[in-house]
Amino acid sequence: MRTQVVIIGAGPSGLLLGQLLHKAGIDNVILERQTGDYVLGRIRAGILEQVTVDLLNEAGVGGRLASEGIVHHSIELVFAGTRHPIDVHGLTGGKVVTAYGQTELTRDLMQARAAAGLPTIYEAANVQPAGFDGEHPVVTYDKDGKTHELHCDFIAGCDGFHGVSRASVKDRIAEYERVYPFGWLGVLADVPPVSPHAIVYGNSDRGFSLCSMRSLARSRYYVQCPLDDKVEDWSDQRFWDELRRRLDPELAERIITGPSIEKSIAPLRSFVAEPMRFGRLFLAGDAAHIVPPTGAKGLNLAATDVKYLSGAFIEYFNERDAHGIDTYSARCLKRIWKAERFSWSLTTLMHRFPDTEGFGQRLQEAELDYLVHSRAASTALAENYVGLPL
Numbered sequence: 001m002r003t004q005v006v007i008i009g010a011g012p013s014g015l016l017l018g019q020l021l022h023k024a025g026i027d028n029v030i031l032e033r034q035t036g037d038y039v040l041g042r043i044r045a046g047i048l049e050q051v052t053v054d055l056l057n058e059a060g061v062g063g064r065l066a067s068e069g070i071v072h073h074s075i076e077l078v079f080a081g082t083r084h085p086i087d088v089h090g091l092t093g094g095k096v097v098t099a100y101g102q103t104e105l106t107r108d109l110m111q112a113r114a115a116a117g118l119p120t121i122y123e124a125a126n127v128q129p130a131g132f133d134g135e136h137p138v139v140t141y142d143k144d145g146k147t148h149e150l151h152c153d154f155i156a157g158c159d160g161f162h163g164v165s166r167a168s169v170k171d172r173i174a175e176y177e178r179v180y181p182f183g184w185l186g187v188l189a190d191v192p193p194v195s196p197h198a199i200v201y202g203n204s205d206r207g208f209s210l211c212s213m214r215s216l217a218r219s220r221y222y223v224q225c226p227l228d229d230k231v232e233d234w235s236d237q238r239f240w241d242e243l244r245r246r247l248d249p250e251l252a253e254r255i256i257t258g259p260s261i262e263k264s265i266a267p268l269r270s271f272v273a274e275p276m277r278f279g280r281l282f283l284a285g286d287a288a289h290i291v292p293p294t295g296a297k298g299l300n301l302a303a304t305d306v307k308y309l310s311g312a313f314i315e316y317f318n319e320r321d322a323h324g325i326d327t328y329s330a331r332c333l334k335r336i337w338k339a340e341r342f343s344w345s346l347t348t349l350m351h352r353f354p355d356t357e358g359f360g361q362r363l364q365e366a367e368l369d370y371l372v373h374s375r376a377a378s379t380a381l382a383e384n385y386v387g388l389p390l
């Protein structure tokens with residue numbers, strides 16, 4: 001079989017790329033290792049930058065996002081037991097972020113793909129990209145007891161951090177990495193969010209906390225936890241008690257608790273692989289870079305890669321112009337490193353590290369106090385939070 005672009009991975013990057021290419025009349029096939037239900041079951045990101053919202057509209061899947069997404073004009077920082085608003089909207093000349101779960105975004109993209117009759121091969125095993133250094137790339141995979149071959153012009157590696165695409169060029173790629181000595185314990189619960197108008201980021205001597213949401217009836221909360229903790233160690237009651245202890249008294253009092261519908265522990269990592277193009281193989285999203293979740297940049301960065309990559313492919317197929325594909329890697333990496341810097345610095349500022357004793361804690365509080373009282377510092381935070389310009 002032959003197609004123009006083989007996309008490996010049906011996460012947000014792969015699905016969005018497929019949709020944008022389809023809109024431009026470019027054939028593509030997606031190969032996904034898991035089932036569709038498995039992909040939809042992963043609870044991950046929740047905050048979209050305007051650039052991401054615009055791209056979803058361009059892809060024709062912004063309908064439910066427009067009616068159900070919750071626009072946020074501000075964030076709040078809690079430290080030393082007090083909450084401070086940052087007027088992100090006012091400081092950035094009117095920019096906002098939108099709360100809309102990655103699960104919902106993925107569902108919208110999957111439905112649009114199915115409605116257009118586009119091929120997605122789920123449970124494709126042993127996917128292998130090859131031939132991408134020459135003119136005739138091919139991707140092989142196993143399904144239903146047979147090995148299949150897909151010939152194409154380009155391969156898009158949208159298969160996340162543990163995918164096969166980056167692994168297939170591991171001898172030719174430079175990797176930059178920082179692993180953090182803690183994780184995030186996340187809880188999803190069908191209770192009204194404690195702060196429906198702002199995402200709350202908390203620094204306390206007990207560690208980081210975050211109050212977010214998926215809708216006005218569904219909350220997403222996180223607390224920093226040791227890496228070797230197990231989800232089973234955390235009863236719902238223990239989680240709610242710990243979250244309350246890390247917030248200011250008024251917010252702690254207001255939290256409405258309920259049974260968790262999902263609970264998981266995620267490690268935190270900063271990671272960048274360079275370059276992002278190898279002949280006719282292109283990496284996008286988590287396949288090429290990871291940020292710690294503080295600041296919600298992961299999904300948004302993936303969307304920007306896809307914007308650049310879809311534009312480059314469209315230019316190539318429609319105008320025979322290779323400029324976009326030749327500059328793809330450098331263009332993406334410039335923006336990625338700025339988001340890496342922001343996510344690393346917000347993580348460093350908000351979390352308790354093994355050596356954050358009294359002195360480190362006071363320094364964090366001093367920096368936070370400066371941040372909330374200096375218009376220049378608040379503006380820098382706000383500008384990065386809503387997403388730097390393309």
Ligand code: FAD
Binds near residue numbers: 039162284300302
């Ligand atoms: P993925 O979503 O990882 O999708 C890759 C797809 O490729 C998957 O469906 C996978 O099954 C498939 N695949 C992998 N290997 C193969 C193979 N060999 N063959 C075929 N298919 C393959 N970001 C935030 O902004 N906020 C958050 O709160 C947040 N929380 C997160 C929690 C966790 C546990 C993780 C892992 C990430 C989190 N992120 C968060 C990051 C955000 O979810 C990612 O940046 C986003 O999912 C990237 O999308 P992607 O499509 O590039 O990769």
Ligand code: DHB
Binds near residue numbers: 210
């Ligand atoms: C969420 C995750 C984040 O990393 C963040 O900074 C804000 C919100 C969330 O899952 O809703």
